[in-house]
Amino acid sequence: MSQTLPALVTEAAALSVAGAGLRRYEMGTAVIGAGADATVVIVESGDNPRVCGVQDSSKVLLCGDPIPDLRSRFDFESPLLIHVFVRLDRGCLSLGIARCRGSALPRAGFNQCELELARPLSRAVLDAVRPVPAPGPVPDVDWVNDVATDPIRAMESFILGWFPAEESESAGDESTAGGLDGLPEALATFYRLARLRPAILRFPDPVLKPPRRASCSLGDRLVFAEWCGAAKDWSIPWPLDNQAGTDPTVWFTEDPYDPWFTDDPYDPNAEATPEEEPLSRFLLQFTLNGAMSSAPYGARTYAMPTERFAPLWNILRPVPLSPFAYTHERFFVAPGLLARVQGDEEKTIMGFAALHRGTLTPLLEHGFRWSTFHG
CATH class of the missing domain: 2.30.280 (PUA domain-like)
Known part of the structure; x- marks a missing residue:
């Protein structure tokens, strides 16, 4: 009415x-x-x-x-x-x-x-x-089929489909990785894609340009991403060796900077834990998380009974990755729509991101309680 x-x-x-x-x-x-x-x-x-x-x-x-x-x-x-x-x-x-x-x-x-x-x-x-315009063209989600067998290809397809091309002074700049040779294929591909889609270097918690060398109890590291204003970071062994392999383990470090020594702030004894996913799959997780944080339109529900979200499982495809970082959020996708889910069998919170406002608007039909809704 x-x-x-x-x-x-x-x-x-x-x-x-x-x-x-x-x-x-x-x-x-x-x-x-x-x-x-x-x-x-x-x-x-x-x-x-x-x-x-x-x-x-x-x-x-x-x-x-x-x-x-x-x-x-x-x-x-x-x-x-x-x-x-x-x-x-x-x-x-x-x-x-x-x-x-x-x-x-x-x-x-x-x-x-x-x-x-x-x-x-x-x-x-x-x-x-603020009238809701009809959704424009949206990227498909066929890349999900490659996550298990070729996560680098999946990451490339997602980035090129989700993020628009833009004019940039750094387009074609080969210095994005700081001149480091021998980067693992997944990280080298990410930096190559960053020259085509610079937006992936502008996430609130970015992949570093260039990556930074550091030493800790694990040995020499290459820190390639930070979180919470460098209060946490992710790294891989550096330089790579036969033990690290071509798709190395990613280490998550809490409080990597020693507050007591400002002249040499990186704390070699900071606690580090391995991520569940190797670098290739972790970078896809990281990119999905960054895409959600930087999308032009977003929405987030309050915690609600998990059964309330049952109708969405016919719409959303799960991305076959382990929960991301310590938030334990899993990613789901639909054409033009990203979702992340945090919860258990009783209570769940869902967040959404979209390229077009009209992609979010149909979610109103489900009657969820929203803490944020840009649709």
Whole structure:
């Protein structure tokens, strides 16, 4: 059943909420009014992830050139209310009051912040201000068939299908691996693919460019990836020898840096444990995890009875890999959709990532309780 939207107002009426002494600014595509009584933000409607506008039912993003005059108004402790409107074809729709969260407020000015709405938008309002476009072309999942027998080929197919090509100054740059010779095939392939799809070197927890040599109780290592701001890392024996083989064991190291010795911070006695998967399969795990963290659209459920997710097993294909790292999450895929599952026979949490918002929207039909939903 369709719902009637609240009444629309003119831009002038929206800005008047700011009160006397109105000053008008533009940040990106947004209009900001600063007055004696409040701050008014007017954003454009549309499906624009990570640029100015509505991001989901509770978040509105502002970004653009710095505006020093506005810095204090978007401070979390500012006493002035922030009123948010969205510009539609026939006027401006009020989204209510918001608070500033996750601000990036440099001393030189104000150039970005996330606004959290006091009351999340209803589905009818969200669809009006951020219509769901039809999904575009999505990559297939045939690469899953190669995971058990040829994980390097599976990783290559997934990366080339999931991540878009882009122009990059480093395209064709052979220095990605730091000039190291004799890298195992899986790591050499990853760096080759990074020249074709640079996004895989921009994960929140990245593969290092170039990898770093280190020594620990296990002997000489090549650290190729870090996690949690280098609080943890992954490495392989280096240089490789006959014992390590062409697809070496990956070692996960907790707290690799000794806080007591800043002149030589890498702790040779840090505790390290072997990953269940060898390098070739681990890099596929790592890439799937990074793809989920960096996807333009995501969703995550609250913990719910595991049986509630039964309808999804007809949609999702399991990726035949062991649970990833210490989170014990398993990966599943469908065309244009990634999922990771953490749970047991009683309770489960599921996370999703998609290239197109419309790929997530059908999940609403299952009635899950969502902690995050970008669809």
